[in-house]
Amino acid sequence: MDKKKLKLYFILGTVNVAGRDPLVVLEEALKGGVTCFQLREKGPGALEGEALRSFAEACKELCHRYNVPFIVNDDVALALEVKADGVHIGQEDGDISAVRRQIGPSMLLGVSTHNVEEALAAAETGADYIGIGPIYSTKTKTDTQPVIGPEMVRRVASLLPGLPIVGIGGLSERKARAVIQAGASGIAVISAIAGQDDPLEAARRLKGAVRLSLTGV
Numbered sequence: 294m295d296k297k298k299l300k301l302y303f304i305l306g307t308v309n310v311a312g313r314d315p316l317v318v319l320e321e322a323l324k325g326g327v328t329c330f331q332l333r334e335k336g337p338g339a340l341e342g343e344a345l346r347s348f349a350e351a352c353k354e355l356c357h358r359y360n361v362p363f364i365v366n367d368d369v370a371l372a373l374e375v376k377a378d379g380v381h382i383g384q385e386d387g388d389i390s391a392v393r394r395q396i397g398p399s400m401l402l403g404v405s406t407h408n409v410e411e412a413l414a415a416a417e418t419g420a421d422y423i424g425i426g427p428i429y430s431t432k433t434k435t436d437t438q439p440v441i442g443p444e445m446v447r448r449v450a451s452l453l454p455g456l457p458i459v460g461i462g463g464l465s466e467r468k469a470r471a472v473i474q475a476g477a478s479g480i481a482v483i484s485a486i487a488g489q490d491d492p493l494e495a496a497r498r499l500k501g502a503v504r505l506s507l508t509g510v
C-alpha cells in the first residue's frame with residue numbers, strides 16, 4: 294500500500310455523526326484532504342442489509358470522486374459485495390490468512406494490532422498496512438485494549454520498516470506529531486473530524502499537522 298495514502302485516515306459510521314447526514318460529513322472530510330476512508334458501521338442503530346449496502350455504495354462513490362481508497366471495517370462479505378478497495382479486520386474478526394484468501398491478492402487488507410507479536414503476524418500473513426493503537430485514550434471505541442502510547446509504533450516500525458503503519462486512538466492535531474515521529478505513515482481518526490462543527494476545517498488542520506510532522510519540521 295502507498296504509505297502516502299495513510300496520512301489522514303478517516304473512519305466513520307452513522308452513529309458517529311451526531312444526527313448530521315453522514316455523506317455530508319464524509320464529503321466535507323474529503324474536501325479537507327483525508328487520504329483514506331473506512332466505513333465502520335457498528336453500535337446501536339447501525340445500518341444493516343440493503344440500507345447498509347446502498348450507504349456503502351454511496352460512500353465508495355464519494356471516495357472515488359476524490360481518489361481516496363474506500364475500506365470496509367470487519368464485514369468482508371459487504372466489502373466483496375460492493376467491491377471495496379479493501380477491508381480492515383481486528384484481532385477478533387477472524388483469521389487474517391483466511392480473510393486474505395477470501396478477498397484475493399489485489400484488495401487491500403488492514404489489520405489492527407496492539408503489540409509486536411500481532412504486528413509481526415499481520416505482516417507475515419500479508420497485511421498491506423496495520424493500525425497500532427489505542428495510542429491515547431478514546432471515547433469512540435469502548436472495547437479497546439489498554440492505551441499503549443507512541444512507543445509501540447517506534448518498536449514495530451524499527452522491526453518492520455517496510456510495513457505501512459497508521460496510529461489510532463485519541464489522536465488530534467496536537468497529538469499527531471509524536472505518532473508520526475515514532476514512525477507511523479499517518480493517523481486514523483473518527484471524532485477528531487466527525488465530532489467537529491466544521492469537519493472540512495478539522496481535516497485540513499489535521500492534514501497540515503501530519504504533513505509538518507512528516508517533513509520533520
Ligand SMILES: Nc1nc(C(F)(F)F)ncc1COP(=O)(O)OP(=O)(O)O
Binds near residue numbers: 366423459
Ligand atoms: N477499525 C480500526 N481501524 C484501524 C485503522 F488501521 F484503519 F486505522 N485500526 C484499528 C481499528 C480497530 O479495529 P478493531 O480492533 O477490529 O475494532 P473495531 O472493529 O471496533 O474498529
Ligand SMILES: [Mg+2]
Binds near residue numbers: 367382383386
Ligand atoms: Mg473490527
